[in-house]
Amino acid sequence: MASDSAIGVFDSGVGGLTVAGAITRALPNERLVYLGDTARLPYGSKSPDVVRRYAERCADFLLTQDIKMMVIACNTATAHALHYLQMKLEIPVVGVISAGARRALVVSRSKRIGVIGTAGTIASGAYKKAIHALEPQAEVFEQACPMFVPLAEEGMTSHEATKLIARDYLKTMREHEIDALVLGCTHYPLLREVIQEAVGSQVALCDSAEACTDDVKAVLTDTRKLAEKKSGPHRFYLTDVQASFRTLAARFFGADTDPERVDL
Amino acid sequence: MASDSAIGVFDSGVGGLTVAGAITRALPNERLVYLGDTARLPYGSKSPDVVRRYAERCADFLLTQDIKMMVIACNTATAHALHYLQMKLEIPVVGVISAGARRALVVSRSKRIGVIGTAGTIASGAYKKAIHALEPQAEVFEQACPMFVPLAEEGMTSHEATKLIARDYLKTMREHEIDALVLGCTHYPLLREVIQEAVGSQVALCDSAEACTDDVKAVLTDTRKLAEKKSGPHRFYLTDVQASFRTLAARFFGADTDPERVDL
Numbered sequence: 001m002a003s004d005s006a007i008g009v010f011d012s013g014v015g016g017l018t019v020a021g022a023i024t025r026a027l028p029n030e031r032l033v034y035l036g037d038t039a040r041l042p043y044g045s046k047s048p049d050v051v052r053r054y055a056e057r058c059a060d061f062l063l064t065q066d067i068k069m070m071v072i073a074c075n076t077a078t079a080h081a082l083h084y085l086q087m088k089l090e091i092p093v094v095g096v097i098s099a100g101a102r103r104a105l106v107v108s109r110s111k112r113i114g115v116i117g118t119a120g121t122i123a124s125g126a127y128k129k130a131i132h133a134l135e136p137q138a139e140v141f142e143q144a145c146p147m148f149v150p151l152a153e154e155g156m157t158s159h160e161a162t163k164l165i166a167r168d169y170l171k172t173m174r175e176h177e178i179d180a181l182v183l184g185c186t187h188y189p190l191l192r193e194v195i196q197e198a199v200g201s202q203v204a205l206c207d208s209a210e211a212c213t214d215d216v217k218a219v220l221t222d223t224r225k226l227a228e229k230k231s232g233p234h235r236f237y238l239t240d241v242q243a244s245f246r247t248l249a250a251r252f253f254g255a256d257t258d259p260e261r262v263d264l
Numbered sequence: 265m266a267s268d269s270a271i272g273v274f275d276s277g278v279g280g281l282t283v284a285g286a287i288t289r290a291l292p293n294e295r296l297v298y299l300g301d302t303a304r305l306p307y308g309s310k311s312p313d314v315v316r317r318y319a320e321r322c323a324d325f326l327l328t329q330d331i332k333m334m335v336i337a338c339n340t341a342t343a344h345a346l347h348y349l350q351m352k353l354e355i356p357v358v359g360v361i362s363a364g365a366r367r368a369l370v371v372s373r374s375k376r377i378g379v380i381g382t383a384g385t386i387a388s389g390a391y392k393k394a395i396h397a398l399e400p401q402a403e404v405f406e407q408a409c410p411m412f413v414p415l416a417e418e419g420m421t422s423h424e425a426t427k428l429i430a431r432d433y434l435k436t437m438r439e440h441e442i443d444a445l446v447l448g449c450t451h452y453p454l455l456r457e458v459i460q461e462a463v464g465s466q467v468a469l470c471d472s473a474e475a476c477t478d479d480v481k482a483v484l485t486d487t488r489k490l491a492e493k494k495s496g497p498h499r500f501y502l503t504d505v506q507a508s509f510r511t512l513a514a515r516f517f518g519a520d521t522d523p524e525r526v527d528l
Contacts, residue, residue, distance in 0.1 A: 038310075039304075039310060039314045040303075040304055045506075046302075046303060046504050046506075047504050047505070047506050050303045050503075050504045146414065146418055147414055147415070147418060147420075150410065150411055150414040151411070154410055154411060156411075159428070159429075159432075160425075160428055161424075161425035161426075161428040161429045161432075162425075164423070164424055164425040164428070165423075165425045168423075168425075239314075240310050240311050240314045241311070242309075242310075242311050244383075
């Protein structure tokens with residue numbers, strides 16, 4: 001059995017394209033329908049119930065698009081809405097947090113693990129819970145890095161100001177002597193070099209976007225819904241389309257996109 | 265004749281509280297109903313029709329609150345929605361842009377004027393048009409400063425990184441030898457010192473929040489609707505209420521607020 005239905009992916013904006021890109025590289029036959037809620041971004045600074053409401057609207061839209069599973073390609077939305085959508089929807093829903101937590105535990109020897117993310121993700125404690133569910137002895141150190149999203153979106157990935165801010169945010173991670181750091185926001189891989197420099201080369205950086213593809217593959221394998229052959233072009237929908245999107249999208253997705261606007 | 269109806273004020277979030285604060289200082293008898301659209305902020309990076317749609321919803325809510333006039337306390341929303349709301353509503357609507365333009369022309373001798381704002385405000389060219397409508401000979405130099413809003417909201421008003429970013433953004437203003445700079449975003453007065461340092465002490469900074477109060481006063485005087493006596497407590501509504509709001513609000517408004525949440 002197989003399915004040429006799409007994988008629905010949503011995020012507050014472009015960050016989730018890092019997840020979408022990772023999925024297409026790992027599962028090249030699969031067709032994606034991507035929704036970026038650019039009219040309401042960012043999610044990271046908003047409260048749990050507002051994010052849950054937005055996530056629900058995104059999910060409702062994707063459900064109209066012949067999808068076989070859904071990926072919440074946003075850490076904040078995963079933190080606030082994953083369990084809710086898993087209970088509500090009949091198709092499988094995968095987030096980015098448990099994958100990131102698992103990956104951190106694989107690469108960490110000392111089990112002293114840092115987690116960075118948006119204010120919303122960190123306040124939720126979702127990563128700490130996910131790591132402790134797998135390894136109760138692990139020590140988890142969390143830090144919100146609210147400036148990283150705008151810095152990544154502005155392309156200031158090697159600006160001296162970005163280095164200063166990274167050093168400020170990550171100073172305590174050095175003091176805690178972590179050996180693994182979860183990049184708990186889909187924008188952060190764009191700042192990988194600056195982050196690595198700030199925490200030191202001995203720390204392994206864990207990108208939940210990459211890790212998440214394992215979950216997607218497992219779900220499609222378990223439900224016997226992997227696409228057997230290349231199943232058509234990806235579709236990209238945005239709630240607000242701006243000229244800057246395609247440049248930004250190319251940076252996050254690694255390929256060109258042709259977004260359509262949808263009002264939710 | 266007088267009116268103890270309120271002045272309705274809206275913004276994408278907390279920035280407009282600088283305008284609200286200025287109005288209460290200039291017109292202490294007036295009662296304000298403030299709406300911050302914190303569930304959808306920021307407006308500055310979104311497209312004109314999305315911002316217009318959000319502004320319309322804000323206006324619809326304020327119209328239910330017994331108001332005698334409306335102030336768009338947000339440069340981006342003024343740029344994209346002022347004319348639309350002026351045409352649509354029966355009460356007077358005032359924005360922040362024409363006031364800021366006028367103030368710049370008053371303080372500038374060389375008529376070489378800089379304008380900084382969000383990506384949306386700068387792309388609209390609204391300040392350039394407003395300045396040229398009053399003084400066609402003026403030379404106007406515009407620069408979007410998208411990092412200034414997050415830096416101000418994070419309270420990084422004297423961080424070394426903020427100085428570096430300000431120097432980058434404002435380098436061309438030095439080259440253009442402006443003598444007045446419009447702070448065309450309600451967040452920017454919080455970064456006044458850093459901005460002044462970056463452009464040089466010979467440049468006069470024009471805060472449209474302060475200037476806007478003249479328009480409010482003129483409208484209420486012309487329509488004979490100034491409050492004659494202190495007309496009750498201000499009300500603050502937000503579309504998303506977070507713990508951080510009150511701290512941030514105190515910084516912008518100069519007094520405590522007690523926000524209520526409203527779903528729009």
